[in-house]
Structures are given as C-alpha cells and as structure tokens.
Amino acid sequence: MLSRVADSLYWMSRYLERAEHTARLIDVDLQLRLDQSPEAGSGRWRRLLESLQAPHPEDGVIDATTLTHILTLDKTNSSSIISCVAAARENLRQVREQCSTEMWEQLNRLYLQVNSTTASEAWLLHSYVFFRAVREGAHLFQGVTDSTMSHGEGWQYIQLGRFVERTDAVARLIGAYFSRLPYSHDHSLDQAVESEEYLEWVGLLKSCAAFEAYCKKYTAELRPLRVAEFLLLNPEFPHSVRFSVDKVHGALQAIAELTERKAEQPVRLAGRLRATLSFSQIDEVMASGASTYVESVRQQCGQAHTAIHQIYFDYPVEAELAF
Amino acid sequence: MPESARSLFRPPFRNYQFDLAYDEMFEGPGLPRPHYQALFQTLLELPPEEMRKSQQAADLSFLHQGITFTVYGNDEGTERVFPNDLLPRIIPNQEWRKIESGLTQRIAALNLFLDDVYHGGRILADGIVPRELVYSCKHFRREMRNLTVPRGIYVSICGTDLVRLPDGSFAVLEDNLRVPSGVSYMLANRKVLKKVFPTLFRDYGVCPVDHYAQALLATLRALSPHSSSRHEPTVVLLTPGVFNSAYFEHTFLAQQMGIELVEGRDLLVHDNVVYMRTTAGLKRVDVIYRRVDDDFLDPLCFRRDSSLGVPGLFNAYRAGSVVLANAVGTGVADDKAVYAYVPAIIRYYLGEEPILPNVETYLLSDKSQRNYVLENLSELVVKAVGESGGYGMLIGPHSTAEQREEFRLRILAEPRNYIAQPTLSLSRAPCFLEGEAQARHVDLRPYILYGENVTLVPGGLTRVALRRGSLVVNSSQGGGSKDTWVLRA
Numbered sequence: 001m002l003s004r005v006a007d008s009l010y011w012m013s014r015y016l017e018r019a020e021h022t023a024r025l026i027d028v029d030l031q032l033r034l035d036q037s038p039e040a041g042s043g044r045w046r047r048l049l050e051s052l053q054a055p056h057p058e059d060g061v062i063d064a065t066t067l068t069h070i071l072t073l074d075k076t077n078s079s080s081i082i083s084c085v086a087a088a089r090e091n092l093r094q095v096r097e098q099c100s101t102e103m104w105e106q107l108n109r110l111y112l113q114v115n116s117t118t119a120s121e122a123w124l125l126h127s128y129v130f131f132r133a134v135r136e137g138a139h140l141f142q143g144v145t146d147s148t149m150s151h152g153e154g155w156q157y158i159q160l161g162r163f164v165e166r167t168d169a170v171a172r173l174i175g176a177y178f179s180r181l182p183y184s185h186d187h188s189l190d191q192a193v194e195s196e197e198y199l200e201w202v203g204l205l206k207s208c209a210a211f212e213a214y215c216k217k218y219t220a221e222l223r224p225l226r227v228a229e230f231l232l233l234n235p236e237f238p239h240s241v242r243f244s245v246d247k248v249h250g251a252l253q254a255i256a257e258l259t260e261r262k263a264e265q266p267v268r269l270a271g272r273l274r275a276t277l278s279f280s281q282i283d284e285v286m287a288s289g290a291s292t293y294v295e296s297v298r299q300q301c302g303q304a305h306t307a308i309h310q311i312y313f314d315y316p317v318e319a320e321l322a323f
Numbered sequence: 324m325p326e327s328a329r330s331l332f333r334p335p336f337r338n339y340q341f342d343l344a345y346d347e348m349f350e351g352p353g354l355p356r357p358h359y360q361a362l363f364q365t366l367l368e369l370p371p372e373e374m375r376k377s378q379q380a381a382d383l384s385f386l387h388q389g390i391t392f393t394v395y396g397n398d399e400g401t402e403r404v405f406p407n408d409l410l411p412r413i414i415p416n417q418e419w420r421k422i423e424s425g426l427t428q429r430i431a432a433l434n435l436f437l438d439d440v441y442h443g444g445r446i447l448a449d450g451i452v453p454r455e456l457v458y459s460c461k462h463f464r465r466e467m468r469n470l471t472v473p474r475g476i477y478v479s480i481c482g483t484d485l486v487r488l489p490d491g492s493f494a495v496l497e498d499n500l501r502v503p504s505g506v507s508y509m510l511a512n513r514k515v516l517k518k519v520f521p522t523l524f525r526d527y528g529v530c531p532v533d534h535y536a537q538a539l540l541a542t543l544r545a546l547s548p549h550s551s552s553r554h555e556p557t558v559v560l561l562t563p564g565v566f567n568s569a570y571f572e573h574t575f576l577a578q579q580m581g582i583e584l585v586e587g588r589d590l591l592v593h594d595n596v597v598y599m600r601t602t603a604g605l606k607r608v609d610v611i612y613r614r615v616d617d618d619f620l621d622p623l624c625f626r627r628d629s630s631l632g633v634p635g636l637f638n639a640y641r642a643g644s645v646v647l648a649n650a651v652g653t654g655v656a657d658d659k660a661v662y663a664y665v666p667a668i669i670r671y672y673l674g675e676e677p678i679l680p681n682v683e684t685y686l687l688s689d690k691s692q693r694n695y696v697l698e699n700l701s702e703l704v705v706k707a708v709g710e711s712g713g714y715g716m717l718i719g720p721h722s723t724a725e726q727r728e729e730f731r732l733r734i735l736a737e738p739r740n741y742i743a744q745p746t747l748s749l750s751r752a753p754c755f756l757e758g759e760a761q762a763r764h765v766d767l768r769p770y771i772l773y774g775e776n777v778t779l780v781p782g783g784l785t786r787v788a789l790r791r792g793s794l795v796v797n798s799s800q801g802g803g804s805k806d807t808w809v810l811r812a
Contacts, residue, residue, distance in 0.1 A: 002589050003600045093389070094565050097578035105387045112386070153602065259603035312602040320605045321593055 001259075005095045006157045007313040012091035013161030016107070019084035020138035021169045022052060026071055027131035028206045032199055033064070044203065051169075051176040054079060072130075073117065081134055085114050100148040103141065110137035153258045156251045160308070163247040167301045170208055170241050171294040174231055177204050178224075178290035189225040189286060201227055208239040228290055229282035241297060242277040248304065249274045255312070266307040273300045335371055335759040345491050346762065347412055347752035358415045358810060365523050366410075371758050377519045378409055378755060390511050390571055406803030407512055408754040409519055412765060412785040413527070419781055419809045422485065422493060425679030426769060427777045428669060430481055433500065433656045434773065435672040437477040440655060441467045451671050452664045456688075459739055460661065461709040462501070462654025464617065466624060470641055473546045474774075477650040480539070480612070481771040482506070482783075485679070487750035494680050496747075496766065498665070500657040501649060502614050505804070506535060506770050507572035509784045510579075512806040528811040530781035535770070536579030539612075542774030546646045547609045556609040559583045559599060561590070563615050563631045568798075573614055587615070592635030595642040610646045617651050659708040659742045660686055683745055687738040696743040697734065700727045703743045705734070718794060720746050749794060754787055754805070764788045766796050767807065781809035 029048055045067060049056055054071060074080045078087075089111040096104055110133075117130060142162075149155050193201050201222045205211040208231055217234075218226045234240040249270040256267055277297070285293045341352060348359045355363040366374075385391075385404050414422075439446050440457055447454045457463060482503030484496040513532055517524055540558065547556030562573040564586050577584035589599050590608065598605040613620065619629040624637035639645050655661065663684040666677045685692040685703070696703055700719050707715035717730045734741050749764040756763075769783030785807045786796035796802040 001602050002583055002585060003602055004586065004589050005583075006602045090565070093570075095584075096389075096571075096574035097584045101388065104389060108389050109387055255602070259601075261603060315600075317591060317593075317600070317605070 001098075001153050003313050003315075005098050005154070007309075008091040008095045009098065009154055009157040010161040010308075010313075012088045012095075012107075013158040014165040015084045015088035015091065016138050016141060017162045017165040018079065018169065019081045019088065020135055021166070022071060022079070022081050022084065023131045023134035023138075024209060025052065025173075025207050026068060027127065027135075028203050030068070030127050030131075031206075032203050035199060044200070047176045051173040052079065053172070068127075082114055085111050085134070085137075098154050100144070102144045102148045106137070106141045106144045110134070110141065113137065153255060156254045156258070159247060160251040160255070163244040163251070164301060164305055166239065167241055167244040167248060168298055170231060170239060170244065171297045171301070173204070173207060174228065174241070175291045175294040175298075178228065178294075189228075190223055192221045192223055198222060204231075210237060210239055213237050225282060225286060228286065232285065232294070233277060233280060233282060235278075241294075242274075245270065245274050245277055245297075245301070248301070252304075252308070259312070261311065266304050266311060269300060269304040269307055273297065273304070276300075333367060335366060335374070335755070336753075337759065339753065339760055340762055342748070342751075342762075343489055344748040344764065345487050345489050345750040347487070347750055347765065358413050361523065361527065362411065362413065365520070366760065374409065374755055375758060381407055381409060381515045381519065384515065385511070388511070390508070405508055405798055406789060407508075407515060408756075408763075408787055408789075408803055408805040409516070410753050410755050410760065411516055411520070411806045411808045412752050412767075413808045413810065414767075414782065416530075416810050416812055418493075419530075421678065422767075422769060423779050423781075425493075425495075425677070426483055426771050426779060428673065428675060428678050429483065429495070429498070429665065430478060430771050430773050430777060432669040432672050433481075433498065433665070434475065434477050436668045437650075437653060437656050438472075438475050439672075441477075441652065442469060446668070446671055449671070451667050452661065456660055456664075456739075457655060460655045460658045462617065462652065462658060464652030464655075466637065466641075467650070467652040471643075472650045473548060473646055476546065476773055477653050478656070479542050479546060479648045479773045481649075481773070482768045483771065485767045485769065486682070486747055487767075489748050489750075491750075492680070493767075494682050495665070496682055497659065497662060498657040499768075500653040502616065503768075503770070504569040504572055504614075505768055505784045505786075505798075507575040508804050509770070509780075509782065509807070510535060510575075512784075512804060516806040524808075527808060529808040530811055532780045532782055535780045536576060538772055538778045538780065539576065540580040540582070542772040542778065543610050543612050543648055545774035546648055548643055548646055557607060558610040558612065559585045559590075559608050561585055561587070561611050561613040561615055563587075563619065567614070569614065576612075582612075587629075587631045587633050590633040590636070592633060592639050595635070595639045595644050597633070597636065597639050597645045608645060610648065612648050617654065620647075620651065654709070659684075659706050660688070660739065663742065682747060685743040687734055687741045687743065692743075693734065693738055697731055700731060702746060704746050705730050705741055705743045708740055708742055716795070718746065721794075746794070749788075749796075752785070752787070752805070754789070754803075756789070761791070763791075764794050764796065765805070782807035 025048060029044060032044070045064070052071065054077070070077050070080065072081045075082055077083060089107050092099060092104060092107055113133060145155070145158060201224065202211060205214050205227060210231060214227065214230050217230065230237065230240065232241050235242055235246070237243055249267070252267045252270050341349070348355055348363070350356050382404065385407060391404050436446065446452050447457060478500045480503065482499045482505060484499065485493045486496045487493050509532060543558045544556055559582055560573055560577045562570060562584055564570070567573070574584055583599065585599055591598055591600065597608040597611070599608055615631050618626045619631045621632045621634060621637040622629045623634045637651070640647055640651070662681065663686055666681055669675060669677045685696050687693045687696060696705070700717070701722065703719045705717040717726060719727070749766055751762040752765045753760040754763045765785050765787050767783055767785050769779055772778040785805045787803045787805055788794055788796045789803045790801050793801065
C-alpha cells in the first residue's frame with residue numbers, strides 16, 4: 001500500500017472520529033442545559049472547550065450560541081464538526097480507489113448533509129436532529145466500512161486512526177473533568193454523588209456514549225471512582241481508554257505482519273501502554289492523580305503516533321535503497 | 324438557423340423540433356427510425372412524471388457517487404456533477420462496424436506516423452507532410468528521437484471525436500492521442516440506464532461495455548518491458564491529483580483495474596529505476612498509465628516548475644526500465660493542423676483509402692486559405708491547434724464582432740497556431756429536458772485501446788450540447804452526456 005494512501009486513510013478516520021466526538025459532547029451539553037440554570041452550565045463550557053482543545057474566547061465571555069457555532073459550522077475553525085467532516089472526505093477523496101464505493105458514498109452523503117445545514121437548523125431549532133445525523137453518519141460509515149472493505153492493511157489504518165483519536169479524546173475529557181472536580185473535597189470519590197452534581201457525571205458518561213453501559217455494570221448509582229474506572233480501564237466498552245489502546249496495539253501488530261516490516265517501535269510503544277492500562281488499579285491511579293495519569297497515557301499515545309508516521313508514512317528513502 | 328419544422332407528436336415529443344441537422348431518432352416528423360421505434364413507444368407510454376423521477380434519482384446518484392468534474396477558472400465550488408441525460412443514443416450494429424474498422428485503421432496509421440516522425444522521417448522526406456509543420460508543433464518532443472517504444476506503439480489509449488453530418492455519414496472531428504478522458508462517464512451512464520430502462524435494455528440487445536477496465540489493464544500489461552519474466556508487471560495510474568478535472572475518472576479506473584493510483588510524490592527514481600513508496604518499503608514500477616501531460620511529467624526534462632511529475636522519470640523511460648502510456652510526444656499527431664493530413668497519412672502507410680473521412684479543414688499558415696478564412700470568420704469555426712476541451716475556440720455564427728476581431732489579430736500574429744473548419748451541423752438526438760423531449764446536438768467519442776491488438780468497447784461517450792442551439796459539447800462548456808447503445812444485431 002502506498003504510504004500516502006495509508007496516511008490519508010489514517011487521517012480520514014481520525015477526523016471522522018473527532019467529528020463524532022465533538023457532536024456527542026455538544027449534544028450532551030445542550031441537553032443538560034435544559035435541566036439547569038444558566039450559571040451551572042458555564043463551568044461545563046470551559047471544560048468542554050478544554051477537552052476539545054478549542055481556544056477560549058478572548059474576552060472571557062462564553063456565549064452558548066457563538067460557541068456552538070465555532071464548534072459546529074464554523075469553517076474557519078479547523079476542529080469544528082464541519083471542518084472535520086470536510087477533512088475526512090477530502091482525505092478519502094484522495095484515496096477513493098482504495099475504499100469501497102459504499103464507503104465513499106456514505107461519507108460524501110454525510111458531508112453534503114452537514115454542508116447544507118444552516119445555523120438555525122443545526123442547533124436553534126433541531127439541534128437534536130443535527131447532532132444525531134452526524135453521529136449516525138459516522139456510525140454508518142464504520143458499519144459500511146466493516147462490511148464492505150477487506151479487513152486488510154487499509155482497514156487496519158482506519159482502525160488505527162479511529163482508536164488513536166479516541167484514546168486521546170477520551171483521556172483528555174477525563175482529565176478535564178477530574179482536574180476541576182465539580183464536588184467538594186470532603187466528599188469521598190467512592191460515594192454516590194449528590195443530586196446537584198448528578199447531572200454533571202451523567203454528562204461525562206453520555207459524552208462517551210457510556211451511560212447505559214455504566215448502569216449495566218454498576219447500576220445507576222454514580223460514584224466518581226467507578227466512572228473513572230469504567231472510562232479508563234474497562235476492557236469491554238468500546239469508548240474506554242483501555243479498549244481503544246487494545247485496538248491500537250492490535251492494528252499495529254496486524255500492520256507489522258502485513259507489511260513484513262521490522263517495525264518494533266510503534267508496536268512496542270502501544271504494547272507498553274496496553275500493559276500499563278491492563279494492570280492499573282483505579283485507586284492507585286486516583287491516588288497519584290487522575291490528571292497525571294491520563295496525561296501520561298496521552299503522551300505515550302502521541303509517541304506511538306509519531307513512530308507510526310516515521311516507519312510507515314514518511315520514512316527516509318536512503319535507508320530503504322541500501323537494502 | 325434554418326426554418327424549423329414543428330412536429331405533430333404527442334407528449335413528450337409535442338415540442339420536438341427539426342432543423343437541417345441529421346436527427347438520430349427520426350427520419351422525419353412523426354417517423355422514428357426503425358432502431359428507435361421501441362424507445363419511441365416506451366417514451367409515449369411513460370408518464371413524464373416517471374421520467375422526471377428517474378432523472379432526479381440519477382442526478383442524486385451521480386452526486387452521491389461524486390461523479391463530478393472540475394471547472395477551471397471558476398471560483399465557486401470547483402466540483403460539478405457531470406450532467407447525464409437519460410435517453411440513450413442508439414447505433415445500429417452495421418454503422419458501428421464501419422466506425423470500428425475506420426478507427427482501427429486510423430490508430431494503426433497514426434502510430435506508424437509517430438514512429439516514423441521520431442525515427443527516419445520518411446513521410447517528411449517524401450513531402451507528404453510538410454517538415455516545418457511537424458517541427459513547429461508545440462507537442463513535438465525532440466527528446467523522443469530515436470527512442471524505441473515497446474511494440475512500436477506510441478498511442479495505446481485513444482479517444483476519437485466523431486460527428487454525424489447532415490447526410491448521415493460519420494466524420495472524424497479530432498483525434499485525442501495524449502490523455503483522452505471521459506470513459507468513466509460512459510461506464511457510469513450505462514450503470515444508470517440499466518436501472519432506469521431494464522426491460523427496454525434487455526429487449527434491445529445492447530453490446531456490453533463493462534469489460535473496458537479489464538481490456539485497458541491487458542493493454543497496459545502488454546506494453547511491459549518485463550512481461551516475459553516471472554513476476555506480473557506492476558502497473559500504476561499516475562494522476563496529477565485531486566484538483567485535476569478528471570480526478571474522479573482516475574480513481575474510478577484505478578479501482579476498476581485494481582492498480583495503485585499514484586501521484587508524482589509517491590514515485591521516485593533511483594539508478595533509472597522507478598519505485599513507489601509503500602508502507603512495506605519501495606516497490607518497483609513497470610508500466611505507468613499516466614494522466615499527466617508531457618510538460619509536467621519530469622521537472623528535470625520538461626517544465627521545471629512542475630510539482631506533479633517525478634524527477635528523473637524521463638531518463639528511466641529512455642533507459643527502457645519503465646513504460647509510459649501513452650508515450651511522450653504523441654501530441655504531434657493530434658495537432659489540429661497535422662490532423663488535416665491524416666487521410667494522406669493513412670494512404671501513405673497503409674495503402675488504403677480512409678474509411679472515415681475528415682472534416683474539411685483550412686490551414687491558416689497557407690496564404691490563400693488564410694485569406695479565405697479571414698473573410699469568412701462569421702461562418703467558420705476557428706480552433707487553436709494545440710488546445711482541447713473546447714478552450715481557445717471561435718464559433719463564427721455565434722460570435723460577436725469583437726471576438727472575431729480578436730481572433731483575426733491572433734491568427735495574423737501566429738497563423739501556424741490556428742485552423743478553421745466549416746461550422747458543422749452536428750446531428751441531434753432527443754434529450755429529456757424541462758419535462759419533455761428536446762433535440763440537442765451530439766457527438767460521439769469511442770475509446771480505442773492498442774496493446775497486443777486493437778480493442779474498442781462498442782459505443783463510447785455520446786456528448787450533448789445541453790444549451791439550446793449550442794454546438795459545443797465539452798463538459799467544461801456546459802455539455803453533458805448520454806449512454807450509447809450499440810445493438811448486437
């Protein structure tokens with residue numbers, strides 16, 4: 001497979017995952033807003049911006065409409081939903097012959113739909129419809145990909161992109177929540193949260209599509225420690241950090257095998273991170289500080305990303321010719 | 324335009340009009356040609372609403388598939404759907420056979436001409452084609468002299484534009500011997516039509532076109548310098564990239580053939596061997612189906628500012644380690660002034676009369692012809708010799724006095740750069756527009772492949788001038804296309 005093609009598939013997948021993640025976060029926030037006083041929501045906005053690595057407004061005033069616009073339909077913001085979907089499509093367009101026709105059509109349809117949405121449709125009138133369309137569009141694309149594309153090398157880069165992005169995004173979100181705990185310090189992390197904080201924790205879980213899955217495992221009693229454990233260390237839930245890292249590692253192993261390359265570096269980095277997450281205990285994690293822990297996860301994930309780039313996408317030609 | 328006769332049909336033909344042009348569907352008002360009879364009946368019975376729905380569904384499917392082209396020099400969104408018309412153009416088998424043998428003859432002669440021009444130059448020495456005409460051609464490549472190409476084939480992929488004249492005969496309007504495009508639309512149109520008229524399609528007995536990609540791959544493989552060795556030759560398609568107007572087609576063909584679609588930056592040359600950069604390391608490339616113009620192929624050899632090409636590619640080509648299809652320098656044979664000599668070229672190399680005639684052409688480097696053209700600019704079509712795609716053209720009857728004056732000055736400045744032809748009344752075929760059938764001018768571009776032997780998929784791309792009265796069928800100038808049915812019997 002051409003290096004450029006692998007690179008495009010990887011980034012296409014990352015951008016689409018990013019669009020889906022952003023859509024979910026904003027949607028959850030707008031839903032929560034309905035149940036809360038305007039003041040209660042503003043702290044969450046700050047956290048939202050932080051977790052999306054979006055710039056804070058210069059004057060410090062956070063106005064919901066403006067912010068939603070920046071994060072959804074603002075083409076000048078490279079991480080807005082519309083920009084991410086466009087970037088995903090542009091990447092796929094450059095490697096169209098590598099994906100199935102169905103995949104291209106699905107992503108193209110999503111792009112056309114998002115592109116034809118006006119601000120009033122997007123969140124003033126039917127925000128629910130818009131964000132659901134983005135999420136569903138992304139889900140459909142994944143389903144179409146899995147059932148129409150050979151699960152060969154190209155597919156592995158798509159997996160890789162999706163789960164590298166997810167690891168980073170979920171870790172960042174958890175970091176943003178636990179660095180500004182919305183509860184008082186005399187409250188133990190292993191107790192059920194109080195009712196005024198309940199919605200915030202539901203928000204975190206829903207932002208990772210994890211509320212229902214959490215309830216199945218731990219019941220609807222929300223304890224911060226359990227929420228952290230679920231989102232960080234659960235091996236079965238597809239939006240947990242551990243699950244994502246497992247997938248990253250798996251994809252890298254498959255790619256190393258398919259390309260018959262001695263690519264120890266990325267596999268080793270991902271494998272080490274996988275081991276760390278597999279053997280971590282949540283109380284230890286919390287004792288040393290959740291933010292520190294997720295920061296280290298993100299850093300290692302970033303190293304794996306760099307290694308992938310250097311080995312598969314942009315390697316020095318001289319070394320290759322020497323063979 | 325001559326007085327139009329109004330026909331007395333029922334819908335959707337109520338407003339169908341005739342003029343001097345040959346009508347593909349009707350012999351005369353109310354009288355369809357035999358091979359159009361079944362389509363005619365179907366259309367009379369089909370509620371216009373149904374047709375409109377089918378058209379919408381087809382347009383949407385083109386949009387979703389991203390079957391688009393890029394319009395140059397247009398700021399608003401660069402992608403546009405290529406308009407497709409649902410009414411097929413039908414060609415009886417006998418007519419097709421003549422076209423086929425005519426085009427086979429033509430591609431054989433043109434390849435012999437190229438081989439000659441880049442080697443001994445017999446035809447120039449014998450004074451059949453003027454020497455200065457060839458050497459002054461913008462697309463003549465000195466670098467190609469005495470270079471032997473595999474099988475002596477310079478043009479292995481060709482798209483020739485045919486028009487049907489008022490007397491019903493076909494003539495060649497131009498040869499596209501460099502990087503002809505449009506074949507993906509032929510295949511896409513067919514796919515849509517099979518959905519819209521399944522029964523009609525089956526009952527008509529239409530020759531299939533779906534094997535085009537396979538035939539193209541076989542043609543490219545036949546050119547491989549290493550075809551005798553054990554490994555299968557590695558064939559790639561070189562595209563200028565996503566901003567090229569035919570990018571959709573490049574992806575489509577690469578996918579259909581199952582070969583890599585590469586850009587210049589994916590390739591590199593080392594010791595005159597071409598490699599592509601893959602995730603598994605560097606891989607050697609044997610044949611390049613290049614959709615990049617000569618000028619941009621290799622910045623070391625041609626245009627230095629090209630970022631689309633591969634440095635060192637031409638040297639590797641000269642060394643014979645890689646094949647380019649089409650070869651470099653084929654543009655000398657589709658220069659519009661050389662075109663005028665193609666009938667003579669056919670007679671010279673093959674000793675045969677041309678099966679398909681040329682359109683009458685005035686060479687503006689000739690003084691008496693030039694004077695005639697300058698006096699009659701408002702009647703004639705003037706074309707720049709090295710251009711294609713409908714750019715750089717003056718259509719006399721549809722031009723303004725300023726445009727004519729501009730062309731007059733251009734011709735006087737560079738007479739070698741222009742030719743003129745009579746304004747042809749291209750044949751017309753019914754198109755489904757504004758809820759009814761309307762007559763529009765069409766041409767026909769069959770695709771010819773030349774590898775181990777000459778292959779034509781039956782039919783080709785019928786291009787339509789969708790604007791009422793327009794004679795320009797190019798996609799960049801508001802043209803569309805329709806499916807072409809060649810009948811089995």
